Amino acid sequence: xxxxxxxxxxxxxxxxxxxxxxxxxxxxxxxxxxxxxxxxxxxxxxxxxxxxxxxxxxxxxxxxxxxxxxxxxxxxxxxxxxxxxxxxxxxxxxxxxxxxxxxxxxxxxxxxxxxxxxxxxxxxxxxxxxxxxxxxxxxxxxxxxxxxxxxxxxxxxxxxxxxxxxxxxxxxxxxxxxxxxxxxxxxxxxxxxxxxxxxxxxxxxxxxxxxxxxxxxxxxxxxxxxxxxxxxxxxxxxxxxxxxxxxxxxxxxxxxxxxxxxxxxxxxxxxxxxxxxxxxxxxxxxxxxxxxxxxxxxxxxxxxxxxxxxxxxxxxxxxxxxxxxxxxxxxxxxxxxxxxxxxxxxxxxxxxxxxxxxxxxxxxxxxxxxxxxxxxxxxxxxxxxxxxxxxxx
Ligand SMILES: *Cc1c(COP(=O)(O)O)cnc(C)c1O
Numbered sequence: 001x002x003x004x005x006x007x008x009x010x011x012x013x014x015x016x017x018x019x020x021x022x023x024x025x026x027x028x029x030x031x032x033x034x035x036x037x038x039x040x041x042x043x044x045x046x047x048x049x050x051x052x053x054x055x056x057x058x059x060x061x062x063x064x065x066x067x068x069x070x071x072x073x074x075x076x077x078x079x080x081x082x083x084x085x086x087x088x089x090x091x092x093x094x095x096x097x098x099x100x101x102x103x104x105x106x107x108x109x110x111x112x113x114x115x116x117x118x119x120x121x122x123x124x125x126x127x128x129x130x131x132x133x134x135x136x137x138x139x140x141x142x143x144x145x146x147x148x149x150x151x152x153x154x155x156x157x158x159x160x161x162x163x164x165x166x167x168x169x170x171x172x173x174x175x176x177x178x179x180x181x182x183x184x185x186x187x188x189x190x191x192x193x194x195x196x197x198x199x200x201x202x203x204x205x206x207x208x209x210x211x212x213x214x215x216x217x218x219x220x221x222x223x224x225x226x227x228x229x230x231x232x233x234x235x236x237x238x239x240x241x242x243x244x245x246x247x248x249x250x251x252x253x254x255x256x257x258x259x260x261x262x263x264x265x266x267x268x269x270x271x272x273x274x275x276x277x278x279x280x281x282x283x284x285x286x287x288x289x290x291x292x293x294x295x296x297x298x299x300x301x302x303x304x305x306x307x308x309x310x311x312x313x314x315x316x317x318x319x320x321x322x323x324x325x326x327x328x329x330x331x332x333x334x335x336x337x338x339x340x341x342x343x344x345x346x347x348x349x350x351x352x353x354x355x356x357x358x359x360x361x362x363x364x365x366x367x368x369x370x371x372x373x374x375x376x377x378x379x380x381x382x383x384x385x386x387x388x389x390x391x392x393x
Contacts, residue, residue: 007259010074011256011259014074015065015067015069017062017065026063028245029062029245030063030245030249032057034054057245058240059242061248063245063248064245066252068220071222075195077202077224078223078225078228080223081232083219083221083241083242084241084242086205086206086207086208086219088241089204089205089219090114090203090219092219093203094122095235096232097150097181097201097231098150100125101126101128102150103128103129103145103147104118104122104127104129105130105131105140105148105150106131106132107153108131108133108134108363109133109154110154111154111157111158111351112352112353112355114154114183118131119131134153134154134169135163135164135294137165137172144172144176146176147176148178149179151179152180152183153166153183154183154184154186155182155184155194156186156303156306157363158186158371159309159311160311160365161310161311162364163288163295163299163303166197166199166302167197170197170198171198180199180200180201183205184199186307186309188209188338189209189258189262190209190258191262191266197302201223203219203220204219204222206220207219207336208337210254211251212339213339214340216247216251218247264376265338265374265375266306266307268308268374268382269287269374270287270310272374272382273285275383276312276383276386279390281314281315281320282312282314282390283313283315284312284313285310286310286311286312287310287311288307289304289305308338308373308374309374311370311371313368314393316368317366318346318349318367320368321346322346324344324370324390327391327393328344329389332344333345335350337373341375342374342375342382343375344370344371346370347365348367348369372386
């Protein structure tokens with residue numbers, strides 16, 4: 001292992017642990033528990049007096065640990081804890097640092113389940129939540145108070161593709177001693193700038209780009225060793241949010257191709273967004289590092305590319321959006337994104353259905369909006385598919 005390795009090398013090698021058999025490919029340790037040679041050895045293991053002290057898969061597992069070490073390394077952080085899903089990671093990160101009476105500030109444009117954790121779960125335990133327009137630094141300034149303990153945002157919001165000025169928000173939070181939790185799912189671990197901006201806990205749904213082939217749920221909480229092996233591990237291991245070693249193995253092996261896949265898919269997303277701009281059947285197209293994005297300058301400053309998802313707003317609202325979806329032949333209708341298969345999602349009636357109409361409007365989710373996830377198919381085929389489906393509207 002080398003600190004000087006670049007991301008692509010780390011994605012293939014970092015954190016690998018070989019068993020006595022010298023296997024080339026990282027092994028799947030599908031085991032819940034670990035055997036001790038003696039009662040004394042069991043006692044010592046629970047005292048954590050040596051290296052690689054695995055006790056129980058809910059606490060840690062060699063395969064999960066390889067996945068954690070590799071994800072921490074590509075983020076440029078000291079440590080990470082793998083979780084059963086992206087939501088287990090969001091919940092674990094927030095619950096491990098917030099207590100009753102605390103004040104949390106968050107951007108309003110959030111994935112529905114993230115909003116649920118803030119507004120329903122944390123609020124139920126007496127945490128005060130202030131939601132702001134994440135694109136407006138004045139609102140962050142006004143909302144963050146001396147007693148604010150945590151700040152939360154999606155660095156690029158799902159599905160509205162709003163971009164958070166992470167450095168500016170981190171500076172405001174740190175000025176009052178608040179910790180910053182960044183949900184980085186849309187930004188991808190390849191284009192991430194969360195650590196450089198100062199985010200304290202960086203959270204991924206590894207279900208998305210890391211798996212990238214629509215198979216397993218997974219999540220990751222990344223940060224300093226002090227935070228990860230302190231409050232985060234303690235909370236997650238005792239509340240059962242650990243990842244399955246099988247899922248960890250699938251996603252660990254997926255990291256080998258992550259850079260290639262994400263760059264290819266991001267290139268396709270921009271190509272499609274550019275090609276669709278100004279189309280007569282659309283109210284608009286949005287992709288973070290596309291020139292017409294309202295925060296283009298910030299997005300360009302922050303990201304080499306704006307992820308693998310773009311949105312279109314079909315004229316004619318829900319009825320037109322449904323006609324479009326039903327006419328697609330290459331894109332599949334589903335609610336995941338970042339898959340090798342291109343996916344189209346209608347947030348209003350699926351992923352963001354549980355929001356009130358007001359919340360959806362506040363977040364900018366219109367009835368004609370479709371979230372388009374660019375896959376690994378040929379970009380020309382994808383464009384032809386979208387164009388023929390728009391013709392059908
Ligand atoms: C998908 C997603 C999640 C949840 O991830 P799961 O793995 O489905 O639990 C959280 N945040 C964002 C921004 C997401 O896109």
